[in-house]
Amino acid sequence: PKQMLNAIIITGIITIIIALFLIYVSFGKENIFYSILFFILGLGSIAAAVKYTMGKNAYGYTGFGDVFVFLFFGLLSVCGTYFLYVHSIDYTIFFPAISVGLLSAGVLNLNNMRDRESDAKSGKNTLVVKIGGEFAKYYHYYLLIAAFLFAFLYVIIHFRSGWQFLFIIAFIPIFRHLIIVYNNKNAKNLDPELKKLALSTFLFAFLFGLSQIL
Structure with missing residues (x-):
């Protein structure tokens, strides 16, 4: 500590x-x-x-973790960085920002799915504890599929070349991950998926940024 x-x-x-x-x-x-x-x-x-986890009123244990992760890791980090460099804002930049936010929330949701039983016993009321394991799965599908769709929409709007679809490579392991989550019956087996999803999120951010300058 x-x-x-x-x-x-x-x-x-x-x-x-x-x-x-x-x-x-x-x-x-x-x-x-x-x-x-x-x-x-x-x-x-x-x-x-x-x-998030410190203090008497840690918001991560009251079900608001996903919201803050989406806002700070997605909207604020992407849109803030964009404005920092160009001193203006384009509404379409919110699309990749939303994608990053949703993927980041997906990592958190997966972690909470794995720890649902222990969190419930210790009084940590994460969103997964509140909505239950089955609904948490559907929520997880939405987060990751919506992340793909928002990124795809941005590329369609600003299409210049096929290189802009380079980010799809990062979603190959993500879609495989969704199948594993769908078939999962033991929450402990989700542990290896955390690293995969986190690295895939990083890969998406890298490839998406790279594709915009190719």
């Missing part, structure tokens, strides 16, 4: 320093409003990460 707290503090300080540098490079002294706004959003992101 103490080592974890120290690690969080050190990581937080490093993150703040890097964020301040990026904000200054992007906005300088001319756009003080955006500089302050992004700094506040950065602090909010750190606070959200800490409050």
Whole structure:
């Protein structure tokens, strides 16, 4: 616990320093409003990460974890980064942002599906505990399939070449993962799938970004 707290503090300080540098490079002294706004959003992101499992009112144990993961790992991270570089916002950037958010929520949901019984016994009321294992599966299908559809829609709107569909490679293991989840009867067997889905989410983000510059 103490080592974890120290690690969080050190990581937080490093993150703040890097964020301040990026904000200054992007906005300088001319756009003080955006500089302050992004700094506040950065602090909010750190606070959200800490409050997920720490404190008496940890939101991760009250069923709101999925919402915060979607907002901070999806919408805020993608749209915020986009605005940081181009100083404007295009409504279609929300589509890949939604995809990343849904995939990130999928990783969390899978983790909660695996730990549903132990979470219920310890009073951790995650969304999966509230809706039950069967509905959690359907929710999982929706998250990952919708993530694909939003990314696909963005490419259709901004289509330039076939390279833009490169991100589909990342969804090959994701769709195989969905089949495994569908056939799963023992929650403990979902543990190996966590790493696969997390890496596939990273691969999607990398390939999607790469495809936009090819």
